[in-house]
Structure formats: structure tokens, C-alpha cells
Amino acid sequence: MMATSILWFRRDLRLSDHPALLAAIDAATHVLPVFVLDPRLLDTDIPRSRRLLASLAALQKDTRGALVIRRGDPVEVIPRLAKQVGAEQVHVSRETTPYGRRRDEAVEKALAEDGRELVATGSPYAVGPGRVLNGSGSPYKVFTPFARAWHQHGRPAPADRPKRIPWLRDEVRSDPLPKVDLDGIEAGEAAARKRWEAFLEDGLTAYDRERDRPDLDSTSRLSAPLKYGEIHPRTVLADIAAHSSGRSKAATTYVTEIVWREFYADVLWHNPASAWHDLRPELAKLPYDSGPQTDRLVDAWREGRTGYPVVDAGMRQLLAEGWMHNRLRMITASFLTKDLHVWWPVGAQHFLDHLVDGDIASNNHGWQWVAGTGTDASPYFRVFNPVTQGRKFDPDGEYVRRWVPELRHLAGAAAHEPWKHDNGYDNDYVQPIVDHDEERKESLARYERARR
DNA sequence: TGAAATGTTGGGGCG
DNA sequence: ACGCCCCAACATTTC
Numbered sequence: 001m002m003a004t005s006i007l008w009f010r011r012d013l014r015l016s017d018h019p020a021l022l023a024a025i026d027a028a029t030h031v032l033p034v035f036v037l038d039p040r041l042l043d044t045d046i047p048r049s050r051r052l053l054a055s056l057a058a059l060q061k062d063t064r065g066a067l068v069i070r071r072g073d074p075v076e077v078i079p080r081l082a083k084q085v086g087a088e089q090v091h092v093s094r095e096t097t098p099y100g101r102r103r104d105e106a107v108e109k110a111l112a113e114d115g116r117e118l119v120a121t122g123s124p125y126a127v128g129p130g131r132v133l134n135g136s137g138s139p140y141k142v143f144t145p146f147a148r149a150w151h152q153h154g155r156p157a158p159a160d161r162p163k164r165i166p167w168l169r170d171e172v173r174s175d176p177l178p179k180v181d182l183d184g185i186e187a188g189e190a191a192a193r194k195r196w197e198a199f200l201e202d203g204l205t206a207y208d209r210e211r212d213r214p215d216l217d218s219t220s221r222l223s224a225p226l227k228y229g230e231i232h233p234r235t236v237l238a239d240i241a242a243h244s245s246g247r248s249k250a251a252t253t254y255v256t257e258i259v260w261r262e263f264y265a266d267v268l269w270h271n272p273a274s275a276w277h278d279l280r281p282e283l284a285k286l287p288y289d290s291g292p293q294t295d296r297l298v299d300a301w302r303e304g305r306t307g308y309p310v311v312d313a314g315m316r317q318l319l320a321e322g323w324m325h326n327r328l329r330m331i332t333a334s335f336l337t338k339d340l341h342v343w344w345p346v347g348a349q350h351f352l353d354h355l356v357d358g359d360i361a362s363n364n365h366g367w368q369w370v371a372g373t374g375t376d377a378s379p380y381f382r383v384f385n386p387v388t389q390g391r392k393f394d395p396d397g398e399y400v401r402r403w404v405p406e407l408r409h410l411a412g413a414a415a416h417e418p419w420k421h422d423n424g425y426d427n428d429y430v431q432p433i434v435d436h437d438e439e440r441k442e443s444l445a446r447y448e449r450a451r452r
Numbered sequence: 453t454g455a456a457a458t459g460t461t462g463g464g465g466c467g
Numbered sequence: 468a469c470g471c472c473c474c475a476a477c478a479t480t481t482c
Contacts, residue, residue, distance in 0.1 A: 212453085330453070369453085381482045382454050389454085440455085444482055 002028040004085045004168050008078060009035045010100070011124045012093040012229035013055045014189040015062055015165070017158040019122035024091035027119075030168040032085055033067045035059070036074045042178055047322025051187060051356040053180055055228045058188025060177075066167035068174040074103060079110045085171060087116065093229070094120035096129045096265055097360050098272035124226075125262050126155045126233045129269035139270040143376045146266065147259045158235045192225035200239055208250035214314075214325035215399040220254070223357035224323070226261070233258050261362055267375050268361040275364050276345055278373035283380065285450045286373075288343040297340045300433050301332070302350055304403070307432035309416050310390035311335045313403035320403075322356035327393050333370040334384035339439040341446070344371035372447075380447045383440045390416040404429065 005028035007021055013035075015021060024031045035056055042049050060067045070077045082090055090111060095104050108118040123129065132149050133139060140146035186195070199220040210218035225231045240246045240255060268274060278284045300306050304315035314328030324332070329351070336347040348367040352358040368374025372382070390413075394400055397415030401408045406429035407415045418424030425431070 327453085334454090378453075379482090383482090385455060441482095448482085 002086075002088050004028050004030045004032055004087045006032045006034055006078070006082055006085070006087045006090040008074075008090050008092050009033060009059065009067075010092065010095060010229075011227065012122075012232075013059050014192070014230050014232070016161040016189065016193075017232045017235045018093075018161075019159045020091045020093045020120070021165070022159055022162060023119060023121040024089070025162055025165060027089050027091070028087070030166050032081070032087065032168040032172060033059075033063050034078070034081060035067060035069055036077050037069060037071045037175070038073075039071050045180060046354060047356050048354060048358060050180055050182060050185055051224060051322065052228065053177055054182045054185040054187035055230060056177060057182060058191070058230075062189060063165075063167055066169050068172050069177060071175050075106045075110055078107050079114060079116070081172065082111060082116050083114060085168065089117045089119050091119050091121065094123040094128065096123055096125070096269050098268070098275055099360075101272070122159075124229055124232070125265050126237055126258070127153050127262055129262075129265045132266060139266065140263075141267075141375045143260065143263050146263050147256065150259055150262060155234060155237070158232065158238050187224075187228075187230070189230045192222070192230035195225065196220065196222060196231055196236060196239070200243055204240075204243075204254060205245055205248065205250055208248075208253050211253070212327050212393050214328055215394045215396065215402075219325065221323075223359075227357045227359050233261070261359075263376075264361040264365040267365055271375075274368070274374070275360050276348075279368060279375045280373050280377065283373045283450060286380075287341075287446055287450070289341040290343075294340070294342060297433060298336070298342055298346060300430075301336050301340060301342075301347075305430045305433075306335065307430045308335065308386040308436070309397075309400040309404055309407055309418065309429075310394060311386050312430075313400045316403045318351070318354050322354055324355070327389070329366065330370055331384050331386055331389050333367055334382075335386060337367075337371045338383045338443045339386075339434055339436055341439070341443065344368060344373065381444055383443055385436060385440075387416055387436070 005024045007024040012018060012020065056067070056069065070081070078090055092104065095101060104118060111118055127150055132146060132153050134145070134149065140149065199222070203218065203220060206218060210216050222231065222236070226233060236258060237255065240251050243251070245251055271279060301315060304312035304319070306312055310328070311332050314324050314332045317328070318324045333344070333347055336342050337344050344367045348364045351363050352360070355363065365374055369377045372378060372380030390400065394416070395413060397410065397413050400415045406427040407418060409423065409427060410418060410421060414421055418429055
């Protein structure tokens with residue numbers, strides 16, 4: 001048996017239900033845990049960077065200080081470390097995004113030059129992307145049949161948490177984590193576990209009824225823990241199956257959301273280019289706006305000054321918290337693409353820059369769903385009306401008033417339509433930057449032209 | 453996991 | 468009692 005193997009953490013910042021960790025333990029007498037920080041990720045003090053650092057700080061504690069942090073390019077850092085500790089194997093959870101796959105191939109090649117191996121075990125998904133295929137061996141392009149086949153496919157039970165992990169300690173220098181205030185950031189495996197169990201006990205039964213209400217705290221808020229792998233979806237699914245309400249309608253609805261995550265990872269696996277390119281090429285002809293005038297509109301969208309209350313509330317929450325309710329993601333995405341006629345990747349990039357749970361597969365395919373260019377996308381002509389959506393899903397205006405203080409003097413649903421009230425603009429709320437009815441018609445006209 | 457436009461139905465007011 | 472109109476409520480079609 002080898003003396004030391006390396007466990008290279010990426011989207012799997014946990015110790016439970018971690019097949020690659022078990023493989024690393026099996027392969028050697030000691031395991032060196034490593035995380036490589038890309039300096040480009042830490043240029044600014046945005047919620048996303050701080051969320052990652054908080055998770056790493058928790059992992060460092062959970063490994064009782066064994067975790068080695070290194071800044072730099074993994075293609076150089078990992079082979080160098082492997083050589084230094086004499087590791088023949090570097091263990092990872094299989095990465096499935098285009099960037100991750102390219103990076104891992106490069107690292108694998110660099111390791112091989114030195115006679116070392118990159119060993120991938122498991123992935124961040126319950127069913128590995130690429131595994132679910134239809135009768136003729138091709139990937140699914142529509143969610144519903146995919147979901148059916150995904151359920152049929154089955155998945156492994158959660159892996160055991162190792163009783164004792166023989167970490168390699170004090171042999172290798174670690175870069176310090178950047179000095180950033182991490183107070184109040186919920187992160188790490190224990191916090192993820194706690195949040196998940198609280199939702200399972202208290203939140204799941206109402207999920208069906210309340211999940212679309214951004215004014216309520218009715219979702220599991222598990223997106224960031226899942227993104228960083230502080231909890232594995234396999235664990236989540238196993239817990240639901242074992243729970244008394246595991247077969248309820250609410251539980252089924254929740255599982256479907258997990259399957260959407262798996263579906264989009266699968267779509268990206270089969271179409272790496274779909275991260276930034278339209279899945280439906282026939283809509284690539286759609287004309288989008290650009291130029292200085294459009295830049296000003298996009299800035300207003302980014303900063304939450306569009307004059308549409310529910311849109312501004314969502315965009316301001318994104319900047320402040322790095323998180324937005326999914327309903328708001330759809331509404332604000334629809335506004336950028338259909339009301340401002342801006343190319344969807346502009347919005348997708350903004351979301352990735354600021355969401356603590358920003359995931360290339362879910363985020364970018366979600367954007368394509370709204371823009372109408374994706375696999376299983378909503379038809380292009382589905383245009384969200386920000387006022388109707390606001391009144392329907394934030395019926396008392398609570399969510400809007402929470403994030404748009406200029407509208408706090410308007411009671412109830414009045415906060416969704418300041419233009420209908422004499423005192424609507426008493427606190428200097430911005431006037432609508434475009435007319436929704438007009439822009440909706442403009443979008444439909446462009447769609448009609450592109451289709452012909 | 454849309455919304456608006458258009459069509460249909462049926463109750464009530466009224467002569 | 469009947470026909471007519473209005474219109475809300477709901478359903479269907481269209482974008």
C-alpha cells in the first residue's frame with residue numbers, strides 16, 4: 001500500500017457520504033486533503049467568494065487543521081504536491097462541467113508524465129451525468145421523460161462516513177485563507193446537515209403550497225450547500241425516502257427540484273457548449289439590443305432600479321445576500337431578456353458573479369429556459385408580467401417592501417403598482433424604465449421575424 | 453414553472 | 468313568459 005494519497009476537494013466540501021474520500025483512504029496509509037484556490041475567484045469581496053471561504057474554514061476545522069490550501073493553477077499545484085508527498089494517486093469526485101473536465105484532463109496528463117494517477121470516484125449528482133439514456137441510447141432532451149428514466153435508473157445508497165481518517169498532517173505548507181470577515185455566514189457540512197434536517201421536519205409538508213412565495217421562508221435553502229457539496233443529493237434523497245412524509249405530494253415536488261438539478265447537469269454533460277450557446281440554434285438569429293443605451297438599462301437592472309417593484313426587489317436581494325428565490329430568478333431573467341431585449345448570457349454571467357449557489361448547469365440552462373433557447377425551454381412567447389407575478393406570488397407586497405424601502409409607505413399589494421397611487425412616488429422610487437406592454441409586443445415581433 | 457385576446461356560457465335586469 | 472342585452476366567470480386560442 002502507498003504511504004500517502006491526495007484527496008483534492010472541489011465541489012465536495014464534506015466528509016460524509018464521500019466515495020472519493022473512501023477511495024483515497026483505501027489506497028494509502030495517509031490522506032493529504034487539498035483545496036486549490038484560484039486567485040481570480042477572490043478579487044472582490046462578494047458574497048460568493050466569502051461563502052466559499054466560510055465553507056473552507058469549516059472544512060479546515062472538520063479535518064482538524066489537516067486541510068492544505070494552495071493558491072494557484074491546479075495543473076501546477078496538484079502534480080507538485082503529489083511529487084512532494086510521494087502520492088501515486090490523486091482522488092477526486094468526477095467533475096462534469098466543461099471547465100472542470102478540461103482542467104481535470106490537463107491535471108491527469110500532468111500527473112501521468114510523472115507516473116501518477118488522477119482517480120475519479122462519484123460525482124456531485126445522485127445519478128452521474130451521462131448515465132440516463134433513452135431506449136436508443138441517446139440523451140433525453142425533455143425533462144419529463146428524463147425524470148421518469150432517472151427514477152427508473154436507481155442510485156447507490158449514501159456512503160458511510162469513515163470512522164477514522166488518517167490525515168497526513170504538518171508535512172506540507174498551507175497558504176492562509178484570505179483575511180475576510182466570515183461572521184454570520186452559514187457554511188460547512190454541519191450547518192448544511194442542520195439546515196436540511198430542520199427543513200425535513202418543519203418545511204417539507206408546506207413546500208408544495210408555499211414554495212413559490214418569496215415573501216415566506218418556505219424553501220430548503222439547500223442550493224449553496226449542494227453547490228459546494230457540503231451535503232450530497234444522494235443523502236437528501238435517502239432521507240426523504242426514509243421519512244414518514246417521504247411519499248407525500250410535497251416530498252415528490254421537492255424531489256422533482258433535485259431532478260431538475262440532475263437534468264441540467266446531464267444536458268451540460270452531453271452538450272458542453274450549451275453553457276454559453278443556445279441549445280436551439282434556430283433561435284440564434286433573434287436580434288438583441290446592445291450599445292450605450294442598452295448598457296444603461298442593464299445597469300439599472302443589475303442595481304434594482306428598473307421601476308418594476310418585484311424586479312428591483314429581487315435584484316437588490318441578489319446584490320445584498322447573493323441569493324434570490326427561484327421565482328424571482330425567473331421574473332428578473334424574463335425582464336432582462338424580454339423587456340430589455342438583452343442577450344441571456346449577460347444576465348447569466350451577472351447571476352454567476354453574485355449568487356452564492358451559482359452553478360453553471362442550473363443557472364445557465366435556467367436562463368435558456370426563460371429566454372426560450374434551451375432544451376425543454378419555455379416557448380419564447382412566454383413573457384412574465386412583473387406586476388401579475390408580483391401580485392400572485394407576493395400577495396401582500398411584503399417581499400417588495402423588504403427590499404425596496406422607497407415603497408414601504410404603500411400598504412399591501414399597492415406596493416406592486418406605485419403608478420396607481422397618488423403618493424406612489426413620495427419616496428423617490430424610480431419610474432419604470434420601459435413600458436412592459438410595449439416591450440412584450442416588441443419581443444413577440446422579434447420572435448416572429450426570427451422564426452420566419 | 454404565462455399572459456392577453458378571444459370565445460362561450462349563464463344569470464340577472466329589463467321592457 | 469319571453470327575448471334581448473350586459474357582463475362576469477370561465478374556457479380556449481393565440482402570441
